[in-house]
Amino acid sequence: MATESRDYTEATETDRELTMSRAMVEAIAWEMRENEEVFYMGEDVADYGGIFSSTTGLLDEFGRDRVMDVPISETAYLGAAVGAAQAGMRPIAELMFVDFFGVAMDQIYNNMAKNTYMSGGSFSVPMVLTTAVGGTYNDAGQHSQTLYGTFAHLPGMKVVVPSTAYDAKGLMHTAIRDDDPVVYMFHKRLMGLGWMPSPSGPKTGVSEEDYAIPFGEADVKRPGDDVTVVTLGLHVHRAMEAAERLDDDGIDAEVIDLRTLVPLDTETVLDSVRKTGKLLVVDEDYRSFGVTGEIIARAAEGALDDLSAVKRLAIHDVPIPYARPLEDEVNPGTDDIAAAVRELHE
The missing domain is CATH 3.40.50.970 (Thiamin diphosphate (ThDP)-binding fold, Pyr/PP domains)
Known part of the structure; x- marks a missing residue:
C-alpha cells in the first residue's frame, strides 16, 4: 500500500x-x-x-x-x-x-x-x-x-x-x-x-461556528506550474505526497481537489491547464466511462490549444480484489501518480 x-x-x-x-x-x-x-x-x-x-x-x-x-x-x-x-x-x-x-x-x-x-x-x-x-x-x-x-x-x-x-x-x-x-x-x-x-x-x-462551502468550487490544494493533477477523495492526499516527492526533482505539480462532481468546477481545471499545459486526472472510480474521461474531455473542449499532454490513472475495470497485493495493484498509489507526472513532464 x-x-x-x-x-x-x-x-x-x-x-x-x-x-x-x-x-x-x-x-x-x-x-x-x-x-x-x-x-x-x-x-x-x-x-x-x-x-x-x-x-x-x-x-x-x-x-x-x-x-x-x-x-x-x-x-x-x-x-x-x-x-x-x-x-x-x-x-x-x-x-x-x-x-x-x-x-x-x-x-x-x-x-x-x-x-x-x-x-x-x-x-x-x-x-x-x-x-x-x-x-x-x-x-x-x-x-x-x-x-x-x-x-x-x-x-x-x-x-x-x-x-x-x-x-x-x-x-x-x-x-x-x-x-x-x-x-x-x-x-x-x-x-x-x-x-x-x-x-x-x-x-x-475546523471552526466551531457553522460555515458553508459552496458546491461547484474546486480547491487548489497545492499551486504549481508544470503539471496539473486533478483528483478527489483519498487520492488528494496521495497526489499531495507525490507532488512533494516531485518537488525534489524540480517538477512543480499543481493539485486540484474537485470537492464536488455535480456541480463541477470546470473553470478551475481549465485555468490550471492553460497555465501548465499538462493534465493528469487521478480517481478511485473505474477507468472506463468515468470521472477521469469526463475531466479530460472538458479540458480538451475548453483548452485544447493549451494542452500538450494528458494522462489518467483510475481503478482497473475489474471488481476490487480482496487480496491486498491485488487491491494495491488496481488502485493508483503515490508511486503511480509520481511516475505518471514524470512521464508527462518529459
Whole structure:
C-alpha cells in the first residue's frame, strides 16, 4: 500500500483540529439543533454511532425520534426518506456502503433524483444521501468501490466528495440546506477511525461556528506550474505526497481537489491547464466511462490549444480484489501518480 501523505492543509482561524468524522457530525448536529425537520436514519446509526463514526453522539442529544436505526432494507428506508423530504422534512439517509446502491436504485434514481422534475417543480426533495466509499482496506468487491461517476452521470442529484475535515463540515452544512437531493460520499480511510489508519491530511483545523462551502468550487490544494493533477477523495492526499516527492526533482505539480462532481468546477481545471499545459486526472472510480474521461474531455473542449499532454490513472475495470497485493495493484498509489507526472513532464 502506498505511503500516506503528511499534513499539508491551509491554516484556519482555529487551532482546534478534528477528524473528518467528527467534523461531519458537528455539522449535522448544528443543523439538527437549528431545524427540527432534520433527522438521520440508516443502519447502525443510532446505538452504534455509524460503523464509520458518521453519527457518533447524535443519539444521546437528539433521541430515537430523530436518529433512527432502520431494518436492513435499503429500498424501504430510502423510499421513506424520499417521502419525508417531499412532505417538507430534511432527512439524512445513510447508505452504509455505496456498493449497496443497486438494491435501492429505483428509490434513488427514479424517485429521489427525478421527482422534482416529474412533478413539474411542484415539490422539492431536500434530502442528503450519505454513503461510505473507497477501498484500500481489503474488503473485496462488494464493499470497496467509489462509484462517484455512476451518481454524477445520472442527472438530478448533486454529488459531494470531501477530502478534509474542514471541507467535510462546510460541505455538509451546504448539503443539508440544499433544496435538491445531495449524495454525500465520504471515504472510509479519511474518517479518522482507530481501526483504519488515515493519512494525516484529512485532520484539519475546523471552526466551531457553522460555515458553508459552496458546491461547484474546486480547491487548489497545492499551486504549481508544470503539471496539473486533478483528483478527489483519498487520492488528494496521495497526489499531495507525490507532488512533494516531485518537488525534489524540480517538477512543480499543481493539485486540484474537485470537492464536488455535480456541480463541477470546470473553470478551475481549465485555468490550471492553460497555465501548465499538462493534465493528469487521478480517481478511485473505474477507468472506463468515468470521472477521469469526463475531466479530460472538458479540458480538451475548453483548452485544447493549451494542452500538450494528458494522462489518467483510475481503478482497473475489474471488481476490487480482496487480496491486498491485488487491491494495491488496481488502485493508483503515490508511486503511480509520481511516475505518471514524470512521464508527462518529459
